[in-house]
Amino acid sequence: xxxALKNQIKAAGLWLATFVVMVIMCVPGLWVVLSGFRPxxxxxxKPPIWIPQDLTLSNFAKIFGFGAEQVAIPxxxxxxxxxxxxxxxxxxxxSIGMAGGYAFARFRFRFKNxxxxxxxxFRAVPGIALSLPVFMLWSWLGIIDTQxxxxxxxxxxxxxxxxxxxxxxxxxxPISLSEAAQVDGCTRWQAFWKxxxxxxxxxxxxxxxxxxxxxxNEFALASQLTRSTDSKTLPVGLMDFxxxxxxxxxxxxxxxVIIIVPALxxxxxxxxxxxxxxxxxxxxx
Amino acid sequence: xxxxxRGRAVGPAPPLRRRGPDLIRYIRTHQTRLxxxxxLAPAILTMLFVVAMPLxxxxxxxxxxxxxxxxxxxxxxxxxxxxxxxxxxxxxxxxFGRTILFLAIALNVEFLLGLCIALLIxxxxxxxxxxxxxxxxxxxxxxxxxxxxxxxxxxxxxxILNNALQSLGITDQAIAWLVDGRLAMFSIxxxxxxxxxxxxxxxxxxxxxxMPRDPIxxxxxxxxxxxxxxxxxxxxxxxxxxxxxxxxxSLDVARAYDIVAVMTDGxxxxxxxxxxxxxxxxxxxxxxxxxxxxxAYISTILSIAFTYxxxxxxxxxxxxxxxxx
Numbered sequence: 209x210x211x212a213l214k215n216q217i218k219a220a221g222l223w224l225a226t227f228v229v230m231v232i233m234c235v236p237g238l239w240v241v242l243s244g245f246r247p248x249x250x251x252x253x254k255p256p257i258w259i260p261q262d263l264t265l266s267n268f269a270k271i272f273g274f275g276a277e278q279v280a281i282p283x284x285x286x287x288x289x290x291x292x293x294x295x296x297x298x299x300x301x302x303s304i305g306m307a308g309g310y311a312f313a314r315f316r317f318r319f320k321n322x323x324x325x326x327x328x329x330f331r332a333v334p335g336i337a338l339s340l341p342v343f344m345l346w347s348w349l350g351i352i353d354t355q356x357x358x359x360x361x362x363x364x365x366x367x368x369x370x371x372x373x374x375x376x377x378x379x380x381x382p383i384s385l386s387e388a389a390q391v392d393g394c395t396r397w398q399a400f401w402k403x404x405x406x407x408x409x410x411x412x413x414x415x416x417x418x419x420x421x422x423x424x425n426e427f428a429l430a431s432q433l434t435r436s437t438d439s440k441t442l443p444v445g446l447m448d449f450x451x452x453x454x455x456x457x458x459x460x461x462x463x464x465v466i467i468i469v470p471a472l473x474x475x476x477x478x479x480x481x482x483x484x485x486x487x488x489x490x491x492x493x
Numbered sequence: 494x495x496x497x498x499r500g501r502a503v504g505p506a507p508p509l510r511r512r513g514p515d516l517i518r519y520i521r522t523h524q525t526r527l528x529x530x531x532x533l534a535p536a537i538l539t540m541l542f543v544v545a546m547p548l549x550x551x552x553x554x555x556x557x558x559x560x561x562x563x564x565x566x567x568x569x570x571x572x573x574x575x576x577x578x579x580x581x582x583x584x585x586x587x588x589f590g591r592t593i594l595f596l597a598i599a600l601n602v603e604f605l606l607g608l609c610i611a612l613l614i615x616x617x618x619x620x621x622x623x624x625x626x627x628x629x630x631x632x633x634x635x636x637x638x639x640x641x642x643x644x645x646x647x648x649x650x651x652x653i654l655n656n657a658l659q660s661l662g663i664t665d666q667a668i669a670w671l672v673d674g675r676l677a678m679f680s681i682x683x684x685x686x687x688x689x690x691x692x693x694x695x696x697x698x699x700x701x702x703x704m705p706r707d708p709i710x711x712x713x714x715x716x717x718x719x720x721x722x723x724x725x726x727x728x729x730x731x732x733x734x735x736x737x738x739x740x741x742x743s744l745d746v747a748r749a750y751d752i753v754a755v756m757t758d759g760x761x762x763x764x765x766x767x768x769x770x771x772x773x774x775x776x777x778x779x780x781x782x783x784x785x786x787x788x789a790y791i792s793t794i795l796s797i798a799f800t801y802x803x804x805x806x807x808x809x810x811x812x813x814x815x816x817x818x
Contacts, residue, residue, distance in 0.1 A: 222616055229610055230624065233631055236687065239653055240642050256656040304535040311532035325804055327536065328740070330544040332800035334747030336769045337789035340776050341547035341554065364543035367536050369744075425635030427751040428769075432777060443637040447755065457645065464638055475633040479626050486737065487699045 241468065244268075244461035251457050267462035283463060285437040286445035293355050293441060294423040297362035301419045304363070305370025306412065310400070312371060313378035324371075331368035335428030343432050353435040361429055366419040373418060373485040377411030378404065380484070414481035417474045424471065442467050548793070555786035562780050575787035584763070585771070585788070592768040592792075595678075596746055596799075599685045603742070604735065606686065607693025614694075615701040625698060632691040636748040640755035643684040647671050647756075674764030677757050681765055684752050693738045700734030701727075736807035743800040747792070768792045 243251055245263045271283040311317075312324060342361060343352065351357035381404055389399040405412075427443040434440045442463070449460045475482075555575055559567040579585045614624050631639070646652050647670035658664050670676050704727070712722050750769035753759065759766035759774065772792065776785030 222613065225613055226617055226624065229613065230627060232687070233627060233691075236642050236646055237630065237634070240638075240645060243645070252651055254651075256651075256653075256660065258660075304539060307532040308536035311529040315529035315532075317526070317529045321808070323533065323537070325801070327540060328744065328804060329797050329800055330540045332744050332796045333544060333548065333793050334750070334769060334789070334796050336747060336750050336772050337551075337793045337796075338544065338547060340772070340782060340786050340789050341551035342543070344554070344782070345547055345550060360543055364539045367539055371536060421633055425633075425637070427635065427637040427754070428747070431754075432773075443635050443751075446637055446641060450755070457651065460641060461645070464641060467635055467638055471633045471635070472630060475629050476626060479629045482629070483625075483695055483699050486696060486741065487703075487734065 237468065240461050240464050243458065244463075244465040246458060246461075248456065248458040251461075267458045268465075271459050271462050281445060281448045281459075282437050283442075283445060283466070286440050286442050287466065289355060289434075289437075289439055290424060290441040293358050293362065293439075294420050296355075297359045297366060297423045298416055298419040300359070300363045301366035301370050302412065302416050304367050305374055305415065305419075308367070308371040309374025309415075310378055310404075312375040314383070327368040327371060331365070335365075335426070336432075339429045339432040342429070346433060352433060353439050355439050357433055358430060358439055358441070361433065362423040362426065365426070365429075366422055369422070370415045370419055373415040373482075374408070374412060376485045376487070377408040377415075377481075380411075381407045410478070410481045411485055414478040414485055417478045418482060421471055421474065424467070551786045551789060554783055555790050557783045559783040559786075560780050561782055566783070571783075575784050576791075578784070579787055579791070584766075587763075588766045588768050588771045589791075591678075591766065592795075595682060595685075595749065595767060599682055599689070599749075600739070600742065600746075602682070602686050603690045603693050604739075606690045607697055607738070608731075608735075610690065610694040611697035611701055614698055625695065628691045628694055630691075631688050632695070634688060636688060636751035637755055639684050639688045640752035643680060643687070643752075644671065644756045647680045671757055672761055674761055677761060677765050681749075681753055681756055684756065685749050688748075688752070689742060692742055693735070696734045696738040696741075697731055700731045704730050733807065733810040736803055736810050739803040740800065740807050743796070743803050746799070747796060768795075 242260065244267055245265070246260055247262065247264055247266065250257050250261060271281060273282075273284065308327075312320065338361075346352045346357045349357075351360075385403050385407070386396070386399045389403045390396060394402065424441075425443060426441075430441050430444050431447065434444055446460065446463055446467070449456050449463070554567065556572060557567050557569050558571055558575075610628070614621055614628075617624065634642075646654050649655055649667045649669045649672065652670070654670070655667050658668065668676070670680050708726050709722055712726055717725070747769055749767065750773070753765055753767055753770050754773070757765045759770040768788065769792065772785050772788050775781050775788060779785075
C-alpha cells in the first residue's frame, strides 16, 4: 500500500470518528428540540414517524397558556422566577467574586492556598445534602419558597467558582500595566477600573455566564426550597409534567427548549473565555 | 503602593503598637495587609453563612432523632445512634457501594473518552473551533434536562433508541432500558458520561493546544515511537489539565442526583438508588431528618475528600510543571 493512500485512509478514519462523536453529542439534544415542535400524536405514533410531518408552535402556545388548549402548569411564572433568581444571584456573586478573585490574583497573604481550598471544599458539598439544613433554617427564617431564599443559596454556590475563574483572568494581565498607571498618578482603585477591569471584562462576562447557568440549571436545592409559583424555577417546573399520570412529552420537550435556548446562546457567546479561565485559574502560588 | 502588587516587598509588618482604640490609624498602617482580607471578606462571610452554618446545624441534627412531623425531637440528643443504624443498614451500604461504583465507572470513562476526543480533534486540521464549541453544549445543559432527554430517548415505548433498533430490525421487542435494573444503571451512567465527558475533552484539548512542539520533535528525532512520545511527553504534560477537569468534576459529582431523580428516581426496586436519592427519600418523603442528615454528612465528607484529593494533585502537578502556562 502506498503512502498517499494510507494517509487518505487515516484522514477518512479521523473524520468518521469525529463525525460519530459529534452525532452522539448533538442528536439527543436536537431530538428533544425537534420534538418540542411536533404534536404529541406524532411523538407517540407507532410505527414511529421519522420525518416530521407537521411542525407547530402549538406546544409553546399551550405551555404559555395561549390558545384554546392549556396546560395547567404556569410556565410563564416559572420562567420569570428563573430569570429573576439567576440574574440577581449572578450579579451579587460576580461582585463578591471579583473582589475575591482580585485578591487571589494580585496579593500574597498568609493561608492563601488554604483559603482557596476552603472555598472550593465548601462548593463540593452535595446540593441535596446541603438542602436538608438549609431547608430547616430557611423555614425558621421564613424565607422558604421565596426568591430571596434561593438567591442567597445560589450566590454561595457561585462565589467559589467565580473566584476561580476571575482569578485566572486577572493573572493573565501583566501586573506592570497597573503599576505603570500607578506611577502615572492613578490610585490603585483607578488603575483597577481603568486598566485591569477593561482587559478582564470578557473574562468577567464568561464567569457571569457560568454563574448564570449554574443558577438557571440548578435542581437539587430548588426542588426542596421552592413550593409554589412564588419561587419555583424552570427545572423544578419540568418535573410537574411527570407528576401527572401520563407524561406530556411534547409539552416537556417544549419546556426543555425554553431551558436550553438561553444556555446555548450564552455558552456560544463566551465559550472561548470560559476555557481559558478554567485553564489558568486556580492556585498557582 | 506599588510594592504591594508584588506583596513580598512589603516585608514583615512593624511591631504593633496600640495607642488607644485608634482603629483608623491601625487600618492605615496595615492597609496593605488588610486589603486582601477586606476583599475576601464578603466571599468568606457568604460561605460561612450559607454553607458552614447549615453544615454545623446539620451535624447537630444528625445526632438527634429529628422528624419533620415532630419538631420537639430536635432537642433530643442520641449521640451516634443514627450513624450506627446506618452502618448496620444493608440498603445504605448498597446505595453507598453503588454510588462509588457509579462514580468510578463514570469518571474513568469520561476521562478516557475525553482524552480520545481531545486527541482526535487535535489531529483534525479544519473546524477545530466549531467542534470545540459543539462540545461545550452538553456541559451547559441542565442536569435535569439531560435526565429528561435520556428518559425520552431510552423510553421503551416511544424512545428514539428503541424505535431505531426496531426499525433497523436489530430487535423486534422493545428493550426496557429504564425498567430493567442493570440496563437502568447503564442508562444513567450513559447520561452522566454524555453530560460530563466534554469537561475532560475541552480541558485536555486546551492542554494539547498549549503544548510546546519542541520536546515532541526532539523525541521523534531521538527515535521514539508514537506510543512512547504519548506516554512520556504528551501525557505528563496533560496531567495538570486532567486534574483541573477532575477537580471541576469532583465539585459537582452530586449533580448526578438530578439525572437519577428524573430518569428512574432510584427505581426499579431501588436498583439505581444512589446516596443522594436516598438522602432525599429519607429526609423529605419519610420526614426522618435526623437520619437523612447523618447520611448527608457521610456524602458530604465523601465529596470533600474527593475534591481535596484532586485539588492537592492539581497543585502538585502545577508545581511540578512550573505552572501549566
